Amino acid sequence: MTTHKIATLPGDGIGNEVVPVAMDVVNRLGEMHGFTMEWEIQDWGCERYVREGSMMPSDALDQIASSDAIFLGAVGAPGVPDHVSLWGMLIPIRRRFDQYVNLRPAKILRGIPSPLKDDRAQNFDMVVIRENVEGEYSAIGGRLYSGSDNELAIQENVFTRRGVTRVMAYAFELAQKRGNHLTSATKSNGIIHTMPFWDEIFDEMSARHADVTVDQYHIDALVAMFVLDPSRFDVVVASNLFGDILTDLSAAMAGSIGIAPSANINPERIHPSMFEPVHGSAPDIAGKGIANPIGQVWSAVLMLEHLGHPVAAKHLMHSMEEVIASEVRTPDIGGTATTHEVAEALMAQIDADLSQFTSQGRG
Known part of the structure; x- marks a missing residue:
């Protein structure tokens, strides 16, 4: 069974709510498709900046350089200037690891009003x-x-x-x-x-x-x-x-910035690539339990593709789209569901969809 070491940076605000959802669904897919993830969680971000004066430790990039991928939630918080949070964490990661391609797909998903x-x-x-x-x-x-x-x-x-x-x-x-x-x-x-x-x-x-x-x-x-x-x-x-x-x-x-994924890619695979939703830390809704996890989950689809698990990636994308089409949606895309309810629906749909993807092999 393949094991991947994932540097996991929930970051700030709703990042701490949506990253665990994506981790859980990827773990479930790993059980089905024959891989495991070692999530190495770091508390880097604006809270650390306020507490210690820097977004991440001085040797942070050395710590995560050997990771197979980096999974980021969101960066930013009231009271910390945006240029401080951006240049203190996100941009150094992109540049140290030569992630010169930023890939951002966009399409209208069934059930999301555009x-x-x-x-x-x-x-x-x-x-x-x-x-x-x-x-x-x-x-x-x-x-x-x-x-x-x-x-x-x-x-x-x-x-x-x-x-x-x-x-x-x-x-x-x-x-x-x-x-x-x-x-x-x-x-x-x-x-x-x-x-x-x-x-x-x-x-x-x-x-x-x-x-x-x-x-x-x-x-x-x-x-x-x-x-x-x-x-x-x-x-x-x-x-x-x-x-x-x-x-x-x-x-x-496409209907909401809350669903948009992105991949920061080092195509030569000399360094780890990083996967993150496009949305920010959304401090206005952080802690209310209504954050949309779809952008983070779709970013996990891109990560699975990059790590060499195309069947698992298709499985997750299909299940994600089915949940959205079923109207289990958070308020930002016209629904009433909580983050937890979307997570539960994703898990159930992944289980229900398994038979469609077993014929395609594991991976």
Whole structure:
């Protein structure tokens, strides 16, 4: 039986409520499909920052470097500035482990009402590939003359040929496995250096993948097209900032940011990859027992796929969709169920669906 060591970081707020749900369902699937998880839980996050002055220990990344994957809940809390929590934990993990692909699927699941009220909601099934370790999220820059009339702030964007090429290569390969259609997000009419550079590399990569249909849109037009005609998109590749914005939009179009998953991937598997929901720590509902665990569970689907358990991943995705369609849903997606009730329904559905997946083998 395969055993995976999972660095488990529930983090803050509702992360501590939804991570245990996902752990339980993955454990049940492991019993059925022949693997086990060693969940190595760490209390890193904003509570630790308030208590000890840092989001995680100085040797934290060394502690989890040998893990098979990292499973993260949420980061952020009132009283701790967002840039402190983000740069104190999430971004160091992504960069130390070279998780340069951020993969965020979005589709409308049966039973979840979408704000797209007409046929635009049909065939809405896309994946955004976001460059995850450089681009606009750079630490290069600074501030001068604080508090004076001459105060200024400078923020540098960093785009490297290696960084742009490798994330686009991943996006092209994914497009070949899906609908052979790749869209690039740009803004080369207004951002004079980095975005023309991005476009040039996209053109080079397109010439190497003649079987893939490509197009590109300026980011302002692209966000409009996401809403007006989302079915035209399959795989979208974007820089760090543009990808971040597009994926929150696509999650909202699918009905709730509470269901959206993501994977921070090191494709070469030299380092562990990290799996987390897109939603934040939601301090306004933390502790009320109504947090939506679906984003965390869907992130577990992505983790199972990455760890080499495709049948278990399909099993979990199917069971998750069946529970949502049965109207066992939390308030954020139009239901009245508690987190616990969704968890119970997931467990029952996983058991009920087992026979559909035993013929596909274990894994």
